[in-house]
Amino acid sequence: MSSLETFRTQTRAWLEANCPASLRGPAAAGELVWGGSRIEFDNEDQRLWFERMRDRNWFCPAWPEAYGGGGLAPEEVAVLEQELKRLRCRPPQINLGIWMLGPVLLEYGTEEQKQRLLTPMTRGEVRWCQGFSEPNAGSDLANIRTTARDQGDHFVVDGSKIWTSYGDQSDWMYALVRTDNSGSKQAGISLLVLDMHAEGVQARPIDLISGKSSFCEVFFDSVKVSKDNLIGPLNGGWTLAKKLLQHERSAMSKFGEFSLPTHFDLMAILRDYLPVAKTASEVVLEARAQACALDEQAYNLTVQRMGEAARAGQDVGGIASIMKLVHTEQEKTKFEILVDAMGHRALGWDGDEFSSQELAISKAWLMSYTQTIAGGSSEVQLNVIAKRVLQLPDASKGGAK
Amino acid sequence: MSLIYNEEQRMLLDTAQEFFAERSPVSALRALRDGGNAQGFETALWNEMTELGWTAIPFPESLGGLEFGYKGMGAVFEAAGRQLSASPLLSSIVLCGSILEQGGSEAQQNEWLSALIAGSKRLALAVDEGARHNPEQISLSATRTDNGFELNGDKVMVVDGLGSDGWIVAARTLESPASATVKASATGKEGISLFIVPAGTQGVCVTRQSLIDSRNTARLSLKQVELAPDCLIGELDQGKALLDAALDRGRVCIAAELQGACEQLFQTTLDYLRTRVQFDAPIGSFQALQHRAAWAFVELELARSSLMAALHAIDSNDEQAPQLVSLAKWKVGQMADRISNEAVQMHGGIGVTDELDVGLYFKRIRVLQALLGDSDYHLSRAAPTVDAA
Numbered sequence: 001m002s003s004l005e006t007f008r009t010q011t012r013a014w015l016e017a018n019c020p021a022s023l024r025g026p027a028a029a030g031e032l033v034w035g036g037s038r039i040e041f042d043n044e045d046q047r048l049w050f051e052r053m054r055d056r057n058w059f060c061p062a063w064p065e066a067y068g069g070g071g072l073a074p075e076e077v078a079v080l081e082q083e084l085k086r087l088r089c090r091p092p093q094i095n096l097g098i099w100m101l102g103p104v105l106l107e108y109g110t111e112e113q114k115q116r117l118l119t120p121m122t123r124g125e126v127r128w129c130q131g132f133s134e135p136n137a138g139s140d141l142a143n144i145r146t147t148a149r150d151q152g153d154h155f156v157v158d159g160s161k162i163w164t165s166y167g168d169q170s171d172w173m174y175a176l177v178r179t180d181n182s183g184s185k186q187a188g189i190s191l192l193v194l195d196m197h198a199e200g201v202q203a204r205p206i207d208l209i210s211g212k213s214s215f216c217e218v219f220f221d222s223v224k225v226s227k228d229n230l231i232g233p234l235n236g237g238w239t240l241a242k243k244l245l246q247h248e249r250s251a252m253s254k255f256g257e258f259s260l261p262t263h264f265d266l267m268a269i270l271r272d273y274l275p276v277a278k279t280a281s282e283v284v285l286e287a288r289a290q291a292c293a294l295d296e297q298a299y300n301l302t303v304q305r306m307g308e309a310a311r312a313g314q315d316v317g318g319i320a321s322i323m324k325l326v327h328t329e330q331e332k333t334k335f336e337i338l339v340d341a342m343g344h345r346a347l348g349w350d351g352d353e354f355s356s357q358e359l360a361i362s363k364a365w366l367m368s369y370t371q372t373i374a375g376g377s378s379e380v381q382l383n384v385i386a387k388r389v390l391q392l393p394d395a396s397k398g399g400a401k
Numbered sequence: 402m403s404l405i406y407n408e409e410q411r412m413l414l415d416t417a418q419e420f421f422a423e424r425s426p427v428s429a430l431r432a433l434r435d436g437g438n439a440q441g442f443e444t445a446l447w448n449e450m451t452e453l454g455w456t457a458i459p460f461p462e463s464l465g466g467l468e469f470g471y472k473g474m475g476a477v478f479e480a481a482g483r484q485l486s487a488s489p490l491l492s493s494i495v496l497c498g499s500i501l502e503q504g505g506s507e508a509q510q511n512e513w514l515s516a517l518i519a520g521s522k523r524l525a526l527a528v529d530e531g532a533r534h535n536p537e538q539i540s541l542s543a544t545r546t547d548n549g550f551e552l553n554g555d556k557v558m559v560v561d562g563l564g565s566d567g568w569i570v571a572a573r574t575l576e577s578p579a580s581a582t583v584k585a586s587a588t589g590k591e592g593i594s595l596f597i598v599p600a601g602t603q604g605v606c607v608t609r610q611s612l613i614d615s616r617n618t619a620r621l622s623l624k625q626v627e628l629a630p631d632c633l634i635g636e637l638d639q640g641k642a643l644l645d646a647a648l649d650r651g652r653v654c655i656a657a658e659l660q661g662a663c664e665q666l667f668q669t670t671l672d673y674l675r676t677r678v679q680f681d682a683p684i685g686s687f688q689a690l691q692h693r694a695a696w697a698f699v700e701l702e703l704a705r706s707s708l709m710a711a712l713h714a715i716d717s718n719d720e721q722a723p724q725l726v727s728l729a730k731w732k733v734g735q736m737a738d739r740i741s742n743e744a745v746q747m748h749g750g751i752g753v754t755d756e757l758d759v760g761l762y763f764k765r766i767r768v769l770q771a772l773l774g775d776s777d778y779h780l781s782r783a784a785p786t787v788d789a790a
Contacts (some may be wrong), residue, residue, distance in 0.1 A: 267785045274787050290784030298732050301706035305404035312405060322699045385698055386691035390671055393686040 008079045012086075018052045019089045020045035027090055035059075035093035036127025037171050050124060053092040060098055060122045063106065067114050068122030097121045097128030097384070100247045101174045101193070104240055108232040116266060117193065129196070131161040131175030132241065138373075139380050141176070142185040142238065146220060148177040154195055154232075155179075157194065157223040163374065167203035167216030170196050174244075180235050191237035193229045200224075209368035265336055265363060266293055273341045289337050292330070299326050316390045325381035328371040335365035404709040404716035410472050417455075417480030424449065425486035427758045433487065434615035440564050441617030442487040451520030459650070460502055464510060465518050468558050470716040471650065475657040475708070482661025485758075485765050487616055489523050492561035493653050497524035497569050499647040500595060504635035509597065511769075513567075522566040524597070526651075527556035527621050528644070534774045536571070536644060539593055543572035543624065550633070552596065552604075552626040558772070562619025563609055567599040570623070574638050595640040596632045603627070613764040649726040653711045656726075656733040659769045660701075660708050663733075663740040666762045667697060670744045671754075677749075690747060695720045696735075697743055704729075727774075727783035734776040742765045 022045045033039065033046050041047040053059060056070070062077045063069025072080065098121050105117055120126045137143040146159025151265045157177060164173070171323065173194055180188030200223040206215045232240050268288050274282055305317045338361055339346040346362055348354030354362075372378045425446050425636060433441065450456065458664045459474045460466020467473075474495065481488065494517060501514045516522035528536055541554025552572055562568060575592030598605060604626040635643050674685030674694060684690055711729035714722040742761045745752040752759050770776070 269789060270787050276788075286787050287780065290780055292787070294731060294780065294784050295703070295727055297728060298703040301404060301710045302703055304402065305706045305709060308403065308405050314405070318698075319702055322702055326699055326703065379692070382692040383688070384694040385695035386688075390691075390694055390698060392671070392691050392694065393676055393683045395682070395686040395688065400641045 004075055004079060007076050011080055011083045013058075015083055015087050015089060018049070019087055021048055023049050023090045025090075025143070026088075032090065033093045033094045034166070035124035036169070037125060037193045038127070038169060039124065041091075049090075050092045054122075054124055059093065059095070059124055060102065060118075062120060063102070063118065067118035069118075074371065093124050095121065095124065095128065096130060097126060097172070097174075100130065100244050101128060103247055104191075104243050105231065107243070108240060110228075112228060113231065118316055121298055126171045127166070127169060129164050129167050129170035129173050129216075130244075131164055131167075133163045134160060135162055139377050141241070142189065144176050144178055144189065146175070146177050148179050148190060148225065150179070151213045151224075153254065154166050154227055155192065155198075155225045157192070157220045157225055159220050161218040161220075162206075162215075164203070164218050165214050166217045167196070167218045169207055170203075172196060173218070174231070176241055186238040188235055189237040189241070190234055191231040191240045192225060193231060194223065194225045196347075198223055198225075208366070208370060210363050210370075213370075264334075264338065264364065266296075266338065269338060269357075269361075270341050273343070273345065285337070289341070291336050292337055295330055296334070299330060302326070319384050321381070321389050324375065325378050325385075329378060330366070332368045332372055335361070335368045339365055402710065404706060404715055406472060406476060408420055409469075410476050413469075414476035414480060416453075417477045418483060420449075420453070421480050421484040421486040425481075427761060430485045430487060430615065430761060431758075437610055439617065441561065441615065442489060446486070447488050448520055450488055450490065451518075455490065456494070456518050456520055458500075459495070460498065460514075460518065463503060465515055466502075472712045474650075474654055475712040478654045479664075480663035480786040481659035482663075483665040485642055485662065485761055489525075489561040489565075489617075491651060491654055491658075492525045493517050493523035493565070495561075496526040496647050496651045499527070499650045500569055500634060500643055503646060504595070504640075504642050504643040506631070506634075508631065509634065513597065516566075523561065525559050525562040525565040525619070526647070527559045527562065527568045527570045528648070528773075529558040530554070530556060534771070534778055536648060537591070538640075539571050539573050541570065543594060543596060543628075546627070548627065549630045550628045552598070552623045552628060554587050554623055556621040556623075557610065559607075559619040559621050560772070561617045562607055562621055563617050565600060567597055568605075568621060569634065570596050570598050570621070571640065571644055572596060591641045592638045593635040593641040593644060594637050595643060596627065597629055597634060598623070598626065599631065605649050610721045612768055614768040615764075616768070628647060645723070648773055649723055650715060652730045652779075653715055653726050655680045655769050655772055656704075656708050656711065656729045659733045659737045659766060660704060662762055662766055662769070663704075663737050664701060666744045666759065666766070667701060667736035667740050668758065669762075670694070670697075670740075670747050675750055684747075693743060693747075695739055698738050704733040707732040720733065724783050727779040730774060731776050731779035731783055734779070737766045737770055738776070 025337035032040065033041060033050055041050070056069060057065070058070050058080070060068070060069035061072045061080055062074065102118060102121055105114060108116065116138070123176065132141060134144050134146060136145060142350055146157065146161065148155040148157050161175065173196055175194060176189050176193050178188055179190040182188065194201070200221040201220045203216045206213055208215070221365050270286070270289055274286065302319065303323070306316050306323070312315045342358070342361070345354065345358050345363065348359055348362055350359065387394065412668045425443070429443065433443070447645070451521070454467055454479050457465060457467045458469040458477070459471060460468070462468055477490065481490070498514060498517050501510055502516070506513060513522065513524065517524060530540060531538065541552065541556060543550045543552045552570065554572070556570065558566065572594055573592055574594040604624045606622040610620050612618050634640065671685070671694065674690060675683055677684050707729040711722070711725045714725040719725070744759050745763055748757065748759050751757050754760070774782070
C-alpha cells in the first residue's frame, strides 16, 4: 500500500471515529461555529469536533507545523478534503483569518508575524474581519481614505470602514489604509492588521432595509498600531489586496458548500397565490416564473459544467466570472416575481397577520438587493467580464474622453 | 452527468471545424444563394461528409453506424453552424434516420436507412402544418383503403424537402378528430402514424418555400395519395412517440448549430468592437456596449450548459431528455435572439447591409430559432406549471 493510501485509510478511520454524527451534512443558518476569543458552541458535539480538529492541527492542514499547521503535503491535503467531503463533515469553525489573510501572510509576512499571527489562527483563538470598503470606496476600492500616519515607532489610524461583516464580534481586522497621497490612488495603500479591542476602535451594526444584519460600520479615532503590524511593503497593499480577494471567492464557496440554501420553490408558492381562472396578466406572470425556473436550472447546470471542466484541467476563468452575477441577479428576479404574485402578502414586516413563510419571503426579497451590490456589484462583475474575459479595450487607454 | 466533450468528441469538433472552414465557409452559402440553388446544399460537400463517416455517427453498429452518440452529432452541428455550412444532415440523418432506426421494419431499414447513411438517398420529414411548430395538432389525414392508405393534406417547413428521394409524413389515422381527443386522453396515444412517401408518388406536389436563410425548405401537398401498407412505419396510430423521439434529436442538433453560429457571430462582433473607432476611441471601450457584450457572454455560457445537458440526456436515454431538450432549445433560442440582435446593432449601418456576413448569420439564426419549436413552445414544454399538482 502506498503511503498516501495508508494516509487515506488512517484519515478515514480517524474522521469516522471523531466527527460527531450530528455534524455531518449541511448546517442551517446560525449553526456554524465561528472561531475566536468569544467562541460559542450550541452543543457538546460542536465543542468536541472543534477541539479534536484543533488538537490534530487540522484547522490549517497545509500550513507548516512551525506555525501550528498540519504540515501535510498537497496530495495529503487533497486526500483529507476528499475524506471530509465523503463523510460530509462540517468545517469545525469558520475563520476568515485562515481562509483569506493566512495565505497572504504565509507568502508576504515576516517570520515574527507568522509566529505571532498564524499560530493563534491554527488554534481557532482569534476571529478576523475584513476592513476594505469605506463610505467613499465601494466599487472604487482604491479610493480609500482611512489613513495610517507614521509616528516613528507606530502608526496612528483615523477614519472608518463600512460593510465589515461581524465587525462587532471580531478580535482582529486586516485593513487597507492610506499611507501615501502623492502618487496614484493604488500606489499609496498599505495592508495593516489591528486589534479590534484597541482604544479608539468602535464597531456598530448596520440595520438594512431587511432589518438586522451582520454588517458593521467601524470607526477609528487615533488608534495606535505598532509598526510590526504592517503586512508586506509600505504602500504595497494594493497587490496584496488583490491576492486576498482571489481567496475570497474560494472562501465564500467553502462557506456556501456547508450552508443549507434557503430555497423557496417558486412554482409551488405561486400555486397558493395565483387563482385558477387566469387573466391575461396572470398568464404573463406564470410565463415569467417559468422562464425564471428554467434560468435557475441553466445556472445549476453551469455550476456543474464548471466543476467538470476544472477537474478535466480546462481553463474555467470565463465561466467563473459569470457565476456571482448570474446567481444574484436571478435571485432578485425570482423574488420580484414572488412579490408580484403574492401582492400584500409579501409586504408584511412582522406580527401574526402573516405566515412565517410570508415573512421569510419578505425578508429574503429585501435581502436579495444586497447580493447584487456586496462582494463586487453586478456592474463591477460586468466590467470584469468585458475587460478580462472579452478583452475589450480600456476606456482610460486611448478611450472615451 | 457529463457536460463537457471528452477527448474523442473534442477531436471530432476540431476536425469538423477545420473541414467546414476549408470546404464550406460562409462564402459557399452566399454562392449557393446567388446561384439560385434550390437544393440548398452542395452535393460534393455532402458526399465528403458521408465519406468522413458523419452520417453514421448516431446509429448502432448493427445498422452500419458508428455508435458515437449525439455528443458527436452535436460537435458536427456546432462546427457547421460556425460557417453556416449547409447539408441535409438534420433532415435525412437525424430526423428521418432516427425514425427508421427506432421504428422501421427490417425491410424499410434495408431499403432506406443504409442508403441514407451511404448518402445515396435522402429523406425529409414533414410534420408542421400551421404557422408555428405544433406536432400536437396534426390534421393531414391517412385513411385505410382496400389497398393500403390514402393521404390528404398539406405540410409546410419541410426541411430539405425539394429533390429528396422521399418524405416521412406524419398523419392522423384516427377516424375523427373528436374521437381522437377522447382516445388521446384515455390512452395517451394520439392517433398519429408515420408513412414513407417515395418521390414520384402520384398526387404529391412539392413546391419551394423560399425563406430568408436561402436553404431548401418545401411545402408538400398531398391529394388522394395512395400508399401501399408497407409504407407505414411502426404500428398504426402509435407514431407519436417515434416522432417525438426523432424531433427531440433534431431539436438538440438545431440547438448545437445555433450555439456554433452564435459563438462565431459573437467573436465577429467582439472583433468589431475592438477595432471600430468613433469619437476617437474603439467603440468597445464604451461601458454601455461593454456591459451588453458581457451579458451576451453570460447567455452564451448558460446556453452552452443547457445544450450539453441535453446532448448527454439523449445519449444516456435519460427519461428527463424531453425536458432537457426543451430547456436547451429555449435557452439557446433566447441567447440566439440576443446575440443576433446585438451583432446587427453593434455593427451599425454596415450590419444591415448584405455585403457583411452578419446578416447571413442573423437570418439563419432566426430560421433555426423557429424550427421545431421556438422559445415560447419550448418554455411551455420544459417548465413546471402553476396548475401541476
